Amino acid sequence: MSTVVGIDLGTTYSLAARTEDGRPVVVRDAAGAALVPSCISFHDDGTVLVGSAARARALSDPEHTVFSVKRLMGRTLADLKKEVELIPHQLVEREAADGRKVLHVRIGGREYTPEELSALILKEVRARAGNPTKAVITVPAYFDDSQRQATRDAGRIAGLDVLRIVNEPTAAALAYGLNKRSDGTIVVYDLGGGTFDCSVLKLTEGTFKVLSTNGDTFLGGDDFDRTLMHLAARETGTDLSARNPALLQHLRDAAERAKVALSESDTAELSVAPLNYARTVTRTEFEELIRPLVERSLDRCKAVLRDAHLTVAQVDEVVLVGGSTRVPFVRRRVAEFFGKTPHTGLNPDEVVALGAAVQADILTSGRRDLLLLDVVPLSLGVETLGGVVDKLVHRNSTVPARGGTRYTTAVDNQTAIVLNIYQGERELTKDCRFLGTFKLSGIPPMPAQFAQVDVTFLVNHDGILTVSAKELRSGAQAQVTVQPAHGLTPDEVDALVSASIEHAKDDFNARRLIELRNKAAGDTRAAEKALSASGHLLSDAERAAIATAESALRAAANDTDVTALQRAITDFAAATNPLATIVMNNVVQAALAGTDAGKLDANKLVPTANTSDEGTQ
């Protein structure tokens, strides 16, 4: 098994893929699921659940559940306007001693950085893949330096050596093997849960270059869900603005279920039990509801082509990415817009991870038949007099990119110069993003304009910037990897890495305990139900054995010894085995008789008799 994986760290779903026998395959859990909801829940006792278990808790305990962390990566409070309303947690900015701003999310009285939260998701994805040590992680093409850096830090906190940060559209094109064309123009249309991205890639002799990207960070499948939520609210006279998190979550789940069903069938049931509401929605009705949203995405496609100076006719291939492109209406409209059938052969929610696995394989196997080139998404420069940004590396330069210029001192006997580094396309610092500051000291006193300082920018394959400066007369020099003016320092990341290793065992045990307690509760409930239905068919000894095993199981579930609890669950399963057999027989008989009476009970009881999948990890 390869020790390297490709990871799609998504806003709504995350997953890993790896290559097996030269082909990329997604990593699935025992039940066959590949997607891990990018959702985390924190319990009062300090345990943390990630994925579906956390998402299930969003319903009952929204205050301790967090999602959409990707939106916060590498951002400051000032960057986050609409996001603040979307994320039902307090966002706070702490100022470090050196003036850096570090964003934190407050959940259940504790504060977490987005990097730590994303690391929890990455850890879960990593564990499912058998704890590989190396990974390629994908990010949207528009992610700037700080967002990429934050993603890389999250990987490190999760115990991963991040080999490369790759653009999602590039990964998708790789997954389709489009690099095997000699050249061409590829549009990647990515409609996920909460975001829409559209990118134009240029392929030249097997290398990709992102020509332009556009999108809408507030357009996705969640908005499709919202149209159905509003429909239900309208028809029941429910006020959605009255903050009722539990009801909202119910509505959201019902809406998503109906939406997903409509991708397969012409009608679907939209039912919301707490509102006493149920009705049938037709696909046509749904398409009318989402039409304006889909048209908005196509407007962005127009813009992305305009930026790349291309017409629709010049596009050779269209790739669909993101779970929301499973909606037939989306496929139809995209095909009409581009006048060609898009690639849909791979699962749209898996294609980015598959491409990341291909890239990971290329990096570790040393295959040189493929060369991947990405570009710098935003220009990088230095502040000069009057708050003007002097751009040293231009947007869309192919990485690795290098740029440089020569500066001099402004006043006599100046022994240090400070460089403020900015990212962005505008001319003035106030309109660009401040990335960090850099000081070259040790310049010997000289008259103004006499010193000569060469400043060099180097952007590596990950889009991460290193700045070096050298004063030519004295030879004084300095070099830094630019740390974003916010986010974590390498030391802070190191501290988090060791903290998470120290606590890994505790975290694991605590989590295992919760899972086993849930299982114990489920098993006893199922057994009690079966007992009241079929208990009379058991012998006194069998009933007594079940009662003994049950009280032992209850006691173990109230204790904190994981091994003892696991044993009690196994014992209980053995004791209830005769009961399970009876229920199974009933099902078989009922099935033979042409009815499926009792089937539900049997389904519930099966896990009780079969705990063999529980011991594996």
Ligand code: ADP
């Ligand atoms: P991310 O935003 O993390 O990139 P995905 O690409 O996995 O997420 O997309 C998630 C979205 O896709 C969700 O809104 C989900 O409801 C939607 N989705 C998944 N499967 C279907 C389907 N069969 N029909 C319609 N929408 C779907």
Ligand code: MG
């Ligand atoms: Mg995605």
